[in-house]
Amino acid sequence: NAGVMQNPRHLVRRRGQEARLRCSPMKGHSHVYWYRQLPEEGLKFMVYLQKENIIDESGMPKERFSAEFPKEGPSILRIQQVVRGDSAAYFCASSPLSGRNEQFFGPGTRLTVL
Amino acid sequence: KQEVTQIPAALSVPEGENLVLNCSFTDSAIYNLQWFRQDPGKGLTSLLLIQSSQREQTSGRLNASLDKSSGRSTLYIAASQPGDSATYLCAVNRHYGQNFVFGPGTRLSVLP
Numbered sequence: 629n630a631g632v633m634q635n636p637r638h639l640v641r642r643r644g645q646e647a648r649l650r651c652s653p654m655k656g657h658s659h660v661y662w663y664r665q666l667p668e669e670g671l672k673f674m675v676y677l678q679k680e681n682i683i684d685e686s687g688m689p690k691e692r693f694s695a696e697f698p699k700e701g702p703s704i705l706r707i708q709q710v711v712r713g714d715s716a717a718y719f720c721a722s723s724p725l726s727g728r729n730e731q732f733f734g735p736g737t738r739l740t741v742l
Numbered sequence: 743k744q745e746v747t748q749i750p751a752a753l754s755v756p757e758g759e760n761l762v763l764n765c766s767f768t769d770s771a772i773y774n775l776q777w778f779r780q781d782p783g784k785g786l787t788s789l790l791l792i793q794s795s796q797r798e799q800t801s802g803r804l805n806a807s808l809d810k811s812s813g814r815s816t817l818y819i820a821a822s823q824p825g826d827s828a829t830y831l832c833a834v835n836r837h838y839g840q841n842f843v844f845g846p847g848t849r850l851s852v853l854p
Contacts, residue, residue: 661841671786671831673841684841719785728793729774729838733786 630654632722632734633702640740647707647714649737653722660703661731662688662695665717674718677703710741744769746845748832754851755822763817763848765832770813772834776842777806777817779828786831790817822852 633652641647653660662674673687677697688695692710697703707714717738721731745768755761765775772794778786790799790806792815798807805818819826829849833842 659839663841663844670846671833671842671844673843676839676841683839687841721786723839728791729835730788730791731776731842732788733778735785738783 632720632732634718634720634734634737636737637735638738638740640742641710642742643711644709647710647739649705649707649718649720649739651703651705651720651722651734653703653720654724654732656724657722657732658725659723659729660697661721661723662703662705663719663721665719665736667716671719674705707739710739712741715739715741744772744834744836744843746832746834746843748830748845748848750848751846752849752851754853756853757822757824759822759852760818760820761822761850763819763830763832763850765815765817765845767813767815767834767843769836770810771836772810773837773840774842775806775808775815775832775834777804777815778831778833780831780847781828789830819850822850824852824854826850826852 663671675688675695676684692708694706717736719736720734723731749764776791777789792808803820829847831847832845
């Protein structure tokens with residue numbers, strides 16, 4: 629059973645471009661969480677999704693950021709018109725619908741905005 | 743609003759020592775508490791999860807305890823090794839399925 633997969637692992641964008649980050653949860657997991665880790669800061673929650681539904685987006689900036697988890701395919705975190713302050717490590721975690729609700733993290737995508 | 747703190751912020755010990763990392767949270771109404779380790783430039787590895795009804799969990803040289811009423815958890819590492827060097831993160835959530843709130847971490851260095 630492969631772990632949580634994220635790609636790309638590293639992403640470089642210029643200011644104003646779009647960034648698309650992908651997350652494939654562990655097999656059998658239907659909950660996906662996105663977190664952001666800014667340089668020298670702790671991990672902060674952004675958004676929680678189940679298949680085709682956004683459950684909680686209280687941690688996501690209101691503008692330029694969006695997330696989806698379609699019926700088929702990976703979850704996507706999309707950042708439009710990136711700015712330097714978006715440079716961070718973005719982590720995805722997944723959890724099964726049942727059991728202890730333990731969260732398993734992917735390796736992260738490190739976004740650098742030039 | 744839940745806040746999680748971890749003490750100490752950094753710790754350096756010689757190999758073989760037993761050590762304790764501390765985690766405190768302000769709202770005792772938690773569902774799960776999970777300990778992770780993060781190596782530099784890497785993702786998070788789950789170490790132990792304690793459900794609110796439990797008092798402790800053990801895995802190998804690691805033991806995590808939970809005192810929900812006082813808002814505290816400790817991670818005990820026995821016979822530390824250089825490979826244990828990493829940042830250790832504590833996280834809690836309030837309800838089943840809810841996101842975690844993370845502490846700032848304890849950066850551990852185990853010297854050979």
